[in-house]
Amino acid sequence: MKRYLVTGSYGQIGMDLIPAMLKRYGKENVIATGRKKINPVFKELDVIYRRLDIRDQYGLRSLLVEYDVDVLIHNASVLSATGERNPQLAHSINFEGFYNALEATRELNLEQLFAPSSIAAFGPTTPLVNTPNTTIMEPTSIYGISKVYVELMGNYYNQKYDLNFRSLRYPGVLSPEEPGGGTTDYAIWIFYEALKNKKYECFLGSDVRLPMMMMSDCLKSTFDLIEAPEDKLQHRAYNVTGMSFTPEELANAIKEYISDFEITYKPDFRDAIARSWPQSLDDSVAREEWGWDPEFPFDKMVIEMLDGVSKKLGISY
Ligand code: SER
Numbered sequence: 001m002k003r004y005l006v007t008g009s010y011g012q013i014g015m016d017l018i019p020a021m022l023k024r025y026g027k028e029n030v031i032a033t034g035r036k037k038i039n040p041v042f043k044e045l046d047v048i049y050r051r052l053d054i055r056d057q058y059g060l061r062s063l064l065v066e067y068d069v070d071v072l073i074h075n076a077s078v079l080s081a082t083g084e085r086n087p088q089l090a091h092s093i094n095f096e097g098f099y100n101a102l103e104a105t106r107e108l109n110l111e112q113l114f115a116p117s118s119i120a121a122f123g124p125t126t127p128l129v130n131t132p133n134t135t136i137m138e139p140t141s142i143y144g145i146s147k148v149y150v151e152l153m154g155n156y157y158n159q160k161y162d163l164n165f166r167s168l169r170y171p172g173v174l175s176p177e178e179p180g181g182g183t184t185d186y187a188i189w190i191f192y193e194a195l196k197n198k199k200y201e202c203f204l205g206s207d208v209r210l211p212m213m214m215m216s217d218c219l220k221s222t223f224d225l226i227e228a229p230e231d232k233l234q235h236r237a238y239n240v241t242g243m244s245f246t247p248e249e250l251a252n253a254i255k256e257y258i259s260d261f262e263i264t265y266k267p268d269f270r271d272a273i274a275r276s277w278p279q280s281l282d283d284s285v286a287r288e289e290w291g292w293d294p295e296f297p298f299d300k301m302v303i304e305m306l307d308g309v310s311k312k313l314g315i316s317y
Pocket of ligand 1: 079081117119143170173181182
C-alpha cells in the first residue's frame with residue numbers, strides 16, 4: 001500500500017477527502033497536514049495529523065521522509081476571494097507553497113504529485129462556453145495566475161525530470177461543509193441562509209453561470225486521476241465538471257422546497273471574478289483518457305445540499 005500526505009487538509013475538500021482516503025487506503029497510510037491545530041472531526045477519526053505551513057520547505061521534507069510518503073496531494077491554497085483581499089499572502093502560499101511541493105517531490109523522488117488547478121486558471125480571453133481542455137489561459141486574479149503557474153511548472157517538471165505531476169481543474173465544489181474564501185462559495189451559503197433565514201443576499205449577479213460539481217464527484221475525479229495508469233495520460237491537467245447553473249436558477253430550485261425563500265442581489269468584486277471564468281467546461285479529454293464520468297446532476301445536488309446543511313444546522317425544512 002502507498003503512503004499519502006495531504007496539505008491543506010482542513011479545507012473544504014480536505015474535510016471530505018481525508019475520511020474518504022482513510023477508508024480507501026487505510027489509516028496508517030494517510031497523513032493529514034495543515035497550519036492549524038487538529039480539528040475535532042480528525043481527532044474523532046484518529047487521523048495522523050501534523051502541523052505544517054507549506055511555506056516551510058524543511059518541515060515538508062522532514063514529514064515526507066519521516067512517513068516514507070509516496071504520493072503528495074498538495075491542496076493548500078488561498079482561494080480567489082481571499083486572494084484578491086490579500087494578494088501577497090496568496091503569492092507566498094500559492095506560489096512558494098507549490099514550488100516547495102514540486103521540489104520536495106523531485107528531490108525525494110516521490111512517486112506522484114497531485115495539485116488541483118481550477119476554472120480560475122482561465123480568464124476573459126478564454127472561450128467561456130464549453131471551454132476546451134487546451135485553450136487560452138490569461139487569468140486576471142492572483143489565484144488564477146497561481147493555478148496557471150501550478151500547471152506550467154508541473155508540466156515543466158514532468159518533461160524535464162519525468163516527475164509524475166497530475167492536476168484537475170476543479171469547478172466550484174459543493175458540500176455542506178463551510179467553504180473558505182472562494183467565489184463559488186455563494187452556492188453553499190445560499191443553502192445555509194435559506195434554511196436559517198429564508199433569505200439570501202447574493203454577492204454575484206443573478207445571471208452569472210458557473211460550472212460546479214458535488215463533492216462526491218470531486219473526490220471520485222481525484223481518486224480516478226491519482227490511480228489512473230500513466231500510459232493513459234496524454235495531458236497533465238484536466239477539465240472536470242458536473243453541472244452549470246446561475247444564482248437565479250439555484251434560487252428557483254430551492255424555492256421548490258422552501259417556498260417563501262427570497263434572494264436579492266448585491267454584486268461585489270467577486271462578480272467580476274466570476275464573469276471572467278468559464279460558464280461551462282468541456283471535460284471530454286478526461287472522459288476519453290481516464291474514463292471520467294460524473295454521477296451527480298443538478299436536481300440531486302439540491303436535495304443532497306438541503307439535507308446535508310439542514311442536518312448540520314439542526315433545522316428541518
Ligand atoms: N472555488 C474556487 C474559488 O471560488 C475556484 O477554484 O475560488
